[in-house]
Amino acid sequence: MDLNLIRVFVAVHETRSITLAATRLYVTPPAVSQSLAKLRGALDDRLFERVGRRMHPTPVADELYPEFRDALLRIERAVDGLGGFDPGASERSVRIALSELGEIGWLPGILRAVRARAPRMSLEVVPLDPAELPDWLSRGVVDLAVTPAELPAGFESTLIKTQGYGVAMSAQNPLAEGELTLERYVAAAHVKVAGDSGIGHLEAALRHAGAQLVPRVVASRVAALPAALAADPELIATVPDTIAEGWAATWPLAIRPLPFDMRPLAVRLYRRRTAQHPAALDWLFDTVARAIRGSSGQFEVIHGRA
Template sequence: MDLNLVRVFVAVAETRSLTAAAARLYVTQPAVSQALAKLRRDLDDPLFQRSGREMVPTPLALSVYPGFRDAIAGIDRTVDAVHRFDPASSQRLFRIALSELGEIGWIPAIHRAVAERAPGMRLEVVPMDVAELPEWLGRGSVDLAVTPAPVPGEFAQTVLKSQAYGVAVSQRHPLARGEVGLADYLAAEHVRVASDSGAANVDAALRRVAAPPPPRVSINHFAALPPLLAGRSGLVATVPDTIAAGWAESWRLVVRPLPFEMAPVDVRLYRRSTTQHAAALDWLFATVAGAIRGSSGQFGVIHGDAVAAG
């Protein structure tokens, strides 16, 4: 079988688009269509059927895709080993999906690590959407993703950190003194951050003993959380405890243990399953993992002063 036909098949399977596949392969869309027509004859199957703007794979296409993908990836890695990927000369753009906290805490370390060895490589941070991650990683819309949320699918991954959660409150709040009981926790007025990709883990742990209380206030950004808690709002928040402890150094906050059992959450780095630029992605995956593991995070940049914290 013509290897170029296999490349076309893999590109269409991953992008679900003839136009996007052509752009990835640096060929015209008619060339992709012609290659796909030949492959359909060779395999005696339509392989893809148009549904709206998407090329939906047939059962046969789904069954042969993993083998074709792995074959292309193996060939590309072999060729890359001969030519040796050189990060110093790379001009590639890579996209990393990060939550707001991930962007605040780790993008400085990631940028430093990449810029030291690959000064021409470009990075783009994509706002985290946990529900879309399987699609993004499966099609290659993003190259890497960092999240504590489990991502369904067969994606290469590695654990970066284990993160516990705690209850953050103002120093003036009644829950700031003594042990936080479950009844008091459930009765408190909670604030929830929409961009917290670990919130589902908290809810799952809490559901083992009680129904999660509805939030009194919902906000979009973690940056708004410390001043909201430190003021006279009477709100509480369930957040990563080490991050909240950092905020407590400059905001009038305290962090208390959760009143229910919750195992630390593993923060994982995921990589896309698509085949393009395998050697460069191998390098970036290892570099980002090392940068985050070696960083304590820059979460303290959300800090207060004597006026704002009061």
Template structure:
């Protein structure tokens, strides 16, 4: 079988588009269509059926894709060993999916690591969408993703950090004087943020503890939380502990341990499964992992007014 036919098949499978596959392979769309026709005759199967704008794979295509993908990846890596990838000369565009907090906490370290060795490489940050990640990683829409969510699909991943959670509230909150027990936690007024990718794991831990938390305020951005909490005597939030501790250095906030068991949340780096530019992807994956593992995060940049923090306790906030 012509190896180029296998490469075309992998590109069409991963992009689900003849046009996008042609652009990836630097050929015309008719050339892709012609190659796909030959492969259909070789395997005696339609392989792909049009579904709107997408090319939906047949069961046979699903079954042969893993073997074809691994074969192409192995060949490309062998060729890359001859023509060594040089990050200092690369002008590739790399796309990394990050949450709001990931962009604040990890992006500075990532950019420092990349730009020190690949000064011409362009970086695009894609807002994290956990539901879309399986498709993005399987089609190569993004190269990497950093998330606390577990992504189905068998993608290669590397655990970078383990993150605990804590309760945070204003210094003026009556609950701030001592650790919060389960009863006080259950009856407190909660505020949540939808962009916390660890929220589903927190909800599981709460249910196991017999808690049904119904927030009185549901925000979108995690970065809004410290200002909202600092302005209220009643609200509490449950957030990653290192982030809460960073906020407490400049906001009038108190951080308390959780009153229930919750396993640490793993922050993982996922890589796309598509086969193009494997040497560049290997280098990018290792470099970003090393940068995040060596960084404590820059979550402290979400800060308040230090002068206001010093003045607030004197105004009669805390027992």
């Protein structure tokens, strides 16, 4: 079978779109449609059915995809290996999914590391959406993602760090003194950040402890927390402890340990599963991993100095 037909099949399966597959392969949409017609004849199956604007794979296509993708990945990596990947000459565009805290703390280090070797490479950061992330990585919507979310085992990843949580509050909050019991913690006025990538782990730990939180305030950005906590001596927030300790260096905040067991979060760097440009992805994955591991983060930019 023509290798280009397999490339088309994999691209359509991952993008769910003839137009997007054509863009990825640098061909026209009619050329993709013609290749699909050849594949359908060769494999005696429709392979994809149009539903609205998306191309949905048939059961046969879903069965073939992992085998075709893995074979194509091995071929692409072997071909890339002949000439090697030169980051200095690369003009590729790459996308990384980061949480708000990840963007604040790690993006400067990532940019330094990538631009030092690949100054012509374009980098786009997209807001992390844990619910969409498996689909994004499967279809190549993003190249990399940093998250504590536990994704299916089929996604290749590397451990970046482990992160504990603590309770942040104004130094004037009554809970800053004395024993912080589970009962006092649950009864307090909590601030929750919508979209906190670790919220699922926190809620699971609370359920295990037989407790449930009803937040008084829901904020959209983590960066708003230190000022909000410092201004209101009743509010508390459950946040990554090392970051909260950094805030306490410049804000009048107190940090208390959690009054229940919660295992540290495993923050991992994930890479897309798609087969295009594997040598470039290998280099980017290793470079970003080293940049994050070698940095304590720049979370101190959210400070209380005038």
